[in-house]
Amino acid sequence: MENDRRNVVLWVVVALIVMAGVAAVVVRDRTRDRELPRQMVEEPVAGRVSEGVETRSVILFFAAGNSDGLVREFREIIAGGGVAAEAKRTVIALARGPLANGAPAIPRETTVEGVFLDSEGCLYLDLGRELRAFHWGGVSGEWMTISSILRTLGASFPEIRSVRFLEEGHPMETLTGHLDLTRRLWVDDWR
Amino acid sequence: MKPAGKKPGVDRRGSWPHLARVFLLLILLGMAVSDVNGEDIRVVYTDGREQEKIPVWEVEEALYLSVNDVGRVFRATKQWNSETRKMVVRSGDSRATLTLESRVVLAGDEAYQLPHPVRMRSGVLQVPLELATGVLPRAFGQSADWNPSTGTLRVGDVGANIAPLRFKRLPRGVRTVLTLSEPLEYAMDPETVRGFRMFLPGAKADPGRLSQTLRRGIIRRVSATSRGDGMEILFVPDRSDLQARVITLKDPDRIVVDITVPGDLDVPSPPLKPRWALSPGEVLGRDREGWKLELVVIDPGHGGIDCGARGSSGLEEKEVVLDVAHCLADMLEDRGGVEVVLTRERDEFIPLRQRTEMANALDADLFISIHCNASREPGASGFEVYFQSLEMGEEEEAVAEFENAVLALEGETHGADEGDLPFILWDLAQSAFMSESSDLADMMQASMDRRLSTRNRGVKQANFIVLRGAHMPAVLVEGAFATNESEEALLKSPHFRGLLVEGLYDGVMEFRARYEGRK
Incomplete structure (x- = not known):
């Protein structure tokens, strides 16, 4: 039972890390575009x-x-x-x-x-x-x-x-x- | 009896092997549904571009390339229309139209059939290899030769076995490199009235592609002509007393032709003669009573409005190098018994040219420019010593380029007046100190390595404005990276600066021990 709970927690942590990574990439790209001069x-x-x-x-x-x-x-x-x-x-x-x-x-x-x-x-x-x-x-x-x-x-x-x-x-x-x-x-x- | 309240270790760690199995399964699943990345293919150009490797995707029996890579190979443009799902690939007036998930390629009045359909993966159009090896060369009227056994695609003038010539400056001349696609014999005639003549039996190339007007160094022009069963290449120099040396190299096959000035350089005297403007032999110290280390000019880099590199906590290069220069000067004078002059004693801006001019006017025996390094990468670290790489024989070009040049920072205008000409010509004299400067750099780098625990980045060569025109062995030292947080902290510490100074001093003393008394 405790193992199951630990697994669930681990999966949630892994999912959060993946989502954070994706979000970071998206934000970085958008920020990069926003920061650039129009030229x-x-x-x-x-x-x-x-x-x-x-x-x-x-x-x-x-x-x-x-x-x-x-x-x-x-x-x-x-x-x-x-x-x-x-x-x-x-x-x-x-x-x-x-x-x-x-x-x-x-x-x-x-x-x-x-x-x-x-x-x-x-x-x-x-x-x-x-x-x-x-x-x-x-x-x-x-x-x-x-x-x-x-x-x-x-x-x-x-x-x-x-x-x-x-x-x-x-x-x-x-x-x-x-x-x-x-x-x-x-x-x-x-x- | 196990301690109460603790589970057996195997149970506690059970979740990790389980997770690892799940991840492994996911990786295997991912591999099963994705394409296999095949080996890269090598693309060799005959238009002077560097060869490159481009990736291949292996899908069942088919090999696919990115349309971007294929476009680059043929220097073609691309235009995608999502409504029609077509991409037009254009080279000059020729165009080919690809359709997503179709094997048909339309080009002019022709319709070509690819063995596999065009596909799209991750927003990138992928095309069968045959588009690059067969369809596009025909559609664009270009030549391409595909060798499946070596995985090499040759693009351009595939009938040619000599690529466009490449040139490199040498301290005393110009190097010409003939890159061959197969080994070729050559015969080099001694210098004639017209120049150096090389005949290559079996050579094939478009003479127009090989011929060039250089305006570069001592070679004025290279002209190629087809002669019978081979090609003749004529190197036309702008002076008559030159020598040619030819060597052959493998992998890839190359013939290297060095055309150089023999013996010591004949350095013309400048119109205005300062103390150092003597005959070449006198300038090089070759007819004096042996070289003796009497005067060192130390140049603390930057200064005044030019702060140089800055550290994240506010450290300024100009302050660090001034302190290091003062300490080194004290050590050389007190311990080494050598006279020292600094190009700047305080925080002021001295134009770059004036620094070496000062050393020349003083007839200094060594010139040491001290700097801190910088990089956008905060992890870059270490120390390095540079000496000058020369650009020879560009006097006319340089004079022309000096016209109307404005040195923005100095706020002064430099025309191609009489003052510039000797400066450029005297660049030539510096090659006499190349070997000594290289030795000094080696010794300083080694002695710094013994004193410092930071990374040794080695001795390097570059073309520096601040070393230009120095008529003595000259080096530029980069003690540490101001942009590296830990090295910035080191640069602030008197202990590190002391070690740096000791290292530089040791290098100078080793140089003196080796060269003093030499004629």
């Missing part, structure tokens, strides 16, 4: 089919735990507008953060002001000042941010051979005082 909610979520929207699959690279490398995640972005426009949406998706494993390598507040792809395959990536303002700093943190962007763009857009970082139209010298961003960074060098 960032322009791409469909995860890999599910999206009604009436033309999408393209890209590979995003996020920070692995303990700043020890990158993990990849497949994501659907809205297609169209050419390589530069799709690259812009891809970087926005990067800033939005992972849906599965890993952690964002770019501050969530980051905005993409503009992108331009020149005839030599150099993508001029113009980011808002939020990138530096909200960045956590450190060499590891900077490396993860730059690496995440370079690996992501290189994996999905063979047309992009190098990236030049700009901040609100001006060449960026460094992110938080460490890595040299005064020159274009070659995708091959970050593979």
Whole structure:
């Protein structure tokens, strides 16, 4: 009799844990959407089919735990507008953060002001000042941010051979005082 | 006789085995009703993309892929209509229409029959493998070659056996990597007037895909042409005194061509000559009376308006590193008998370029930049030492990019004036200190490891703005993560800071012991 009661209690506990887990995931996703600037909610979520929207699959690279490398995640972005426009949406998706494993390598507040792809395959990536303002700093943190962007763009857009970082139209010298961003960074060098 | 009031142990624990059995049953049931995740297939691209593995679902006898993965492979877009239960997959002007739970694929005027129907699982459309290996390549006019024995799908110019070339900067030149789908022989001619000429019998590729105008390093252009039963690749450099070295590698088959500047670098003298702007040999200390450690410049990172990394309890990197720098300076002067200059003595912002310029102007023998690390991941921890990785031969490009550059933080404008040019050219001299900087980093990392109980993250290389242009062995030290709660507490403690300083001091002294007196 006592065993039966204990079983019932255990089952209830297990059920509550499962429900709490599901609720946490739902709340997290909803919170994530609510917190994002409007600019960032322009791409469909995860890999599910999206009604009436033309999408393209890209590979995003996020920070692995303990700043020890990158993990990849497949994501659907809205297609169209050419390589530069799709690259812009891809970087926005990067800033939005992972849906599965890993952690964002770019501050969530980051905005993409503009992108331009020149005839030599150099993508001029113009980011808002939020990138530096909200960045956590450190060499590891900077490396993860730059690496995440370079690996992501290189994996999905063979047309992009190098990236030049700009901040609100001006060449960026460094992110938080460490890595040299005064020159274009070659995708091959970050593979 | 058992103690009264206690039940036999087997009864008390009886519920757990029971629960475990129930869970096991549930897991087995779940496995029975779900699909089996088959082995991944490998996708190899010939357009320069990295190869990737994509998952396969095995359903009875059929192999299914996610339509998202298939779309990515062919760089196609997708559009779903839930009313008609159709998905249009589009690549350029070509399109293919899939219908849920149907085997028919419509593409242009053609109707293709898949061996199994399209299905949907967890909101994702899954398609038979044959869509990727047969239907879409034909519908999109693309090439794909499926090898079932190796589980490899080659996509793109499948007739080619050379993938698009990849380039990597070297301290003294440029590395070109030819990735092959099969082993190929090569013949490399000595340097001619036009450049280095390589002939590969049996090579097949679209010459247009291989040819490139680089504007990168000492190689100006790579042009490929089909010649008889093979291909010729011409590497056109922008100077004549270069050397080429070719090696072959396996798994995957590669031919690696390094074109480099032979011997010591010929560093041009800058138009304005400060004290350190002597001949290359003098700058490198090669014709002095042996190297001697007399002056160390220590750079406490950040400062003033730039606080650097912040800990969750308010610790600021700029304060920690200033204290560590002062302690290290005291120890080097008192114990080591070495003169030390700090790039900043107090909480003030010094532009990054000025820090190495200061060390150069003082003709310092070592440059040590001290920092705290940071990560968005609060669990990231440990110490590491970096030295500079160089970007060589981009002088023209760098000058062009400096035009109209604005250093927002410093509030000053840098044009491509005469002052920039020597700075860029003198970057070249730094490669002479690569080996010494690497040794210094190794020694500091090892000596810190002996003193500290935190994680050793190893010696690393990166391209730092603060080490750029330093004409002496130079390293950047990351003592601990300010964003890690326990390491933030350590950074606050004088004991830990003392150990950190001892570790750095030991490293400098080991370096001195190895190099002092060397010519």
